[in-house]
Every structure is written in structure tokens, then in C-alpha cells.
Amino acid sequence: MLIKRDCAHCGAPIIWLDTASGKMMPCNPKAVYYRHNPHGKGRVLCEKYRQVFACDILNTSLGSDGIGYVSHFATCPKADECRKRKPERQKLEGQMRFEMS
Numbered sequence: 630m631l632i633k634r635d636c637a638h639c640g641a642p643i644i645w646l647d648t649a650s651g652k653m654m655p656c657n658p659k660a661v662y663y664r665h666n667p668h669g670k671g672r673v674l675c676e677k678y679r680q681v682f683a684c685d686i687l688n689t690s691l692g693s694d695g696i697g698y699v700s701h702f703a704t705c706p707k708a709d710e711c712r713k714r715k716p717e718r719q720k721l722e723g724q725m726r727f728e729m730s
């Protein structure tokens with residue numbers, strides 16, 4: 630499933646993708662190449678496995694493990710505001726924090 634919608638907080642175009650756990654996750658629409666790295670700073674929702682992996686984001690397909698989408702919460706300039714204003718989303722964001730920690 631894929632839902633296109635502008636971010637309500639910063640206005641950037643985002644896509645919502647379903648994950649293996651059945652939850653929807655807001656992502657930046659541009660797909661990126663990534664390489665698995667448990668210590669990497671990137672958090673990418675893998676297109677194939679529908680799971681978020683810690684990884685390095687690459688500029689090229691060379692040496693990549695696949696294609697995925699970067700969580701919009703990781704890049705949204707208003708992510709903090711978003712958390713304050715939408716208490717009903719705390720569950721999702723709690724999980725996001727866990728995945729990003």
C-alpha cells in the first residue's frame with residue numbers, strides 16, 4: 630500500500646508505506662540505495678522486506694544491499710512540533726524513537 634500526501638507539518642511531499650508489522654510509516658518519496666550497518670546513522674524502510682534497518686545511505690547502487698525509503702520523521706524540520714500536537718500518534722512515534730535510537 631502506498632499513500633501520497635503532503636506532510637501536515639512542513640508541507641513536504643511524503644509517502645506512507647506499510648511495514649511488515651502492519652503499521653504505516655511516513656517516508657520521503659525519493660528512494661535511496663542503502664547498505665546494512667548496525668552502527669549506521671541512516672534509518673531506511675527496506676522496499677523488499679518492509680522493515681526499518683540501520684544502514685548507510687549510498688549515492689550509488691554500487692555495493693548497496695537494496696532500495697529503501699528514509700523515514701520522514703528523521704528529516705522533517707517540524708518533527709518535534711508534530712509530536713506535541715498529535716498525542717494520538719504517540720504510539721507510532723514511540724516506535725519510531727525506538728527504531729531510531
Ligand SMILES: [Zn+2]
Pocket residue numbers: 636637638639640641701705706707708
Ligand atoms: Zn514534515
